[in-house]
Amino acid sequence: MVFALLISALVALALLSDILAPRVSEQWARHRARRRIVSEPMLDPGRERRAEQTARELLRSCVGEEDWAMYRELGFIRVWGSQSNVRSGGVEYAYLIYPHRPIIAYAPQTGRLIGEYCVEFPDDTRPYGSSRLPDSDDVLAKWMALTGDERRLLATANMHMPGRQVDASQVARDLWRLSRWEQARMREIAATLDATSGQPGS
Amino acid sequence: MKPGHGEVLIAEGDVELPQDERRLVAEFRRQLDAGLWAAVPLEHTDGRREAMMVRSFTDIPREAERVIFFPRAAGG
Numbered sequence: 052m053v054f055a056l057l058i059s060a061l062v063a064l065a066l067l068s069d070i071l072a073p074r075v076s077e078q079w080a081r082h083r084a085r086r087r088i089v090s091e092p093m094l095d096p097g098r099e100r101r102a103e104q105t106a107r108e109l110l111r112s113c114v115g116e117e118d119w120a121m122y123r124e125l126g127f128i129r130v131w132g133s134q135s136n137v138r139s140g141g142v143e144y145a146y147l148i149y150p151h152r153p154i155i156a157y158a159p160q161t162g163r164l165i166g167e168y169c170v171e172f173p174d175d176t177r178p179y180g181s182s183r184l185p186d187s188d189d190v191l192a193k194w195m196a197l198t199g200d201e202r203r204l205l206a207t208a209n210m211h212m213p214g215r216q217v218d219a220s221q222v223a224r225d226l227w228r229l230s231r232w233e234q235a236r237m238r239e240i241a242a243t244l245d246a247t248s249g250q251p252g253s
Numbered sequence: 254m255k256p257g258h259g260e261v262l263i264a265e266g267d268v269e270l271p272q273d274e275r276r277l278v279a280e281f282r283r284q285l286d287a288g289l290w291a292a293v294p295l296e297h298t299d300g301r302r303e304a305m306m307v308r309s310f311t312d313i314p315r316e317a318e319r320v321i322f323f324p325r326a327a328g329g
Contacts, residue, residue, distance in 0.1 A: 098258075099257065112294075113321075114302055153329065170328060172325070173327060174255065175288075184255075185257075185259050187259075191254070191323075194304065195294070195304035195306070196304075198302075198304045199305055199306035200306040204326055208326070209329060
């Protein structure tokens with residue numbers, strides 16, 4: 052009788068093991084996880100914000116007041132292409148630099164989009180678990196690489212047709228906003244000059 | 254420039270002092286050996302701003318106030 056009960060219990064245990072084993076394993080893993088020392092950096096919600104604030108100060112100190120105002124008010128910086136057109140005497144192309152988006156090349160005379168240069172500045176050491184620079188650092192890295200060695204940066208980047216990652220209509224709107232912003236800025240400068248020279252504004 | 258941190262001061266010193274210069278050269282090499290790019294922000298007399306990419310310590314203008322290191326570009 053006892054032997055029969057023992058056999059029945061063993062069979063029942065074997066049948067239940069399929070159900071119980073994963074749960075026991077999961078509970079054990081949770082128990083171990085609670086006791087394990089976590090070596091990951093502690094999550095600090097303010098870190099990214101502070102990093103961005105620091106990056107904005109650095110960007111401002113490098114690009115100058117006009118480009119800084121452009122970035123602050125429009126969200127991008129325009130950089131003129133280094134190769135000018137001898138016949139027209141003007142600049143053939145320019146770039147729009149957005150944070151963590153491709154660099155947009157366009158023709159300033161017509162507003163025609165030329166292409167997207169997809170480029171990143173990943174930090175493979177991944178401090179704080181991320182390889183991504185703060186937004187303003189990403190803009191500054193693009194600005195320095197473009198103004199310092201345009202060819203080298205473009206050779207590194209992947210070039211795509213306009214509209215692949217950045218909506219072409221949005222770029223067109225940004226170019227329109229840029230022209231309005233520049234007109235307003237010119238009016239402000241003219242008004243300031245008039246005021247300092249004592250002449251009434253027109 | 255560092256993710257999660259922004260600007261980090263790596264080293265500072267006066268290049269006119271030999272001891273400082275040796276330390277700055279060593280740090281400059283260490284950063285480039287780590288794969289970073291280096292640039293010197295410039296302001297011209299007409300107010301125009303641009304950066305100068307530097308690959309050796311001797312490329313850095315003596316009057317430069319700072320050198321900025323940032324991760325090298327990669328196709329996105």
